[in-house]
Amino acid sequence: MSHKVAPSVLSADFANLQRDVEMINNSAADWFHVDIMDGHFVPNISFGFPVVKAIKKWATKPLDVHLMITDPDRYLKDFKDAGADHITVHLEACVHLHRTIQAIKALGCLAGVAINPHTPVALLADIVADIDLVIIMSVNPGFGGQAFIEHTYKKVAELKALADEYNPDMIIEIDGGVTLDNAAKLVAAGATSLIAGNFVFNAEDQVGTIAALKKVTG
Numbered sequence: 001m002s003h004k005v006a007p008s009v010l011s012a013d014f015a016n017l018q019r020d021v022e023m024i025n026n027s028a029a030d031w032f033h034v035d036i037m038d039g040h041f042v043p044n045i046s047f048g049f050p051v052v053k054a055i056k057k058w059a060t061k062p063l064d065v066h067l068m069i070t071d072p073d074r075y076l077k078d079f080k081d082a083g084a085d086h087i088t089v090h091l092e093a094c095v096h097l098h099r100t101i102q103a104i105k106a107l108g109c110l111a112g113v114a115i116n117p118h119t120p121v122a123l124l125a126d127i128v129a130d131i132d133l134v135i136i137m138s139v140n141p142g143f144g145g146q147a148f149i150e151h152t153y154k155k156v157a158e159l160k161a162l163a164d165e166y167n168p169d170m171i172i173e174i175d176g177g178v179t180l181d182n183a184a185k186l187v188a189a190g191a192t193s194l195i196a197g198n199f200v201f202n203a204e205d206q207v208g209t210i211a212a213l214k215k216v217t218g
């Protein structure tokens with residue numbers, strides 16, 4: 001089965017948000033990647049519930065919500081109500097990760113865990129069987145447009161080995177600095193979903209760029 005592509009709305013033109021959402025609707029993209037930053041877990045603030053609701057109103061594809069926030073348990077239901085289909089929390093932001101995952105599932109969302117570049121894949125060993133997706137951060141979270149960290153390939157391969165053993169259907173998503181220079185190698189290593197912000201929205205042909213990301217083979 002081919003990998004998913006999830007353009008990151010963080011890099012959209014917020015003065016033309018409906019236009020950019022419709023561009024994604026009319027492209028080969030599978031999901032909308034929606035980055036929530038609280039200025040505490042990460043050194044940047046993105047947007048909150050009203051913007052997620054606006055995206056949901058126009059979007060015809062699922063919302064893949066990436067919570068870069070401290071204490072995400074407080075807001076899970078609000079994000080579900082705003083339109084989230086997948087909710088991913090950071091391992092580094094959760095004291096009781098297993099409980100948080102159960103709470104996301106109880107809301108009827110796909111449950112994901114994101115790990116920062118410095119966080120070992122091995123820390124996911126006892127949660128992999130319980131989750132629907134993992135986001136491997138290939139940049140330090142907080143900003144779009146950063147350079148891809150090469151060490152990510154090794155982490156993808158390690159996570160694929162864990163998934164093969166405990167949860168073969170688990171989605172392996174890569175977030176940060178994804179371009180056509182690294183997409184094929186990521187898919188070859190085991191990535192099953194590619195998130196891309198700047199690479200899509202800075203392109204002259206955005207729909208064509210999404211199609212090209214979708215077409216890469218490992």
Ligand SMILES: O=C(CO)[C@H](O)[C@H](O)COP(=O)(O)O
Pocket residue numbers: 008010011033035066068139140141142143144145146175176177178195196197198199
């Ligand atoms: O979570 C994120 C940043 O924390 C974004 O999803 C990610 O950076 C995508 O943007 P780009 O493709 O431009 O790196």
Ligand SMILES: [Fe+2]
Pocket residue numbers: 008033034035066175195
């Ligand atoms: Fe993200």
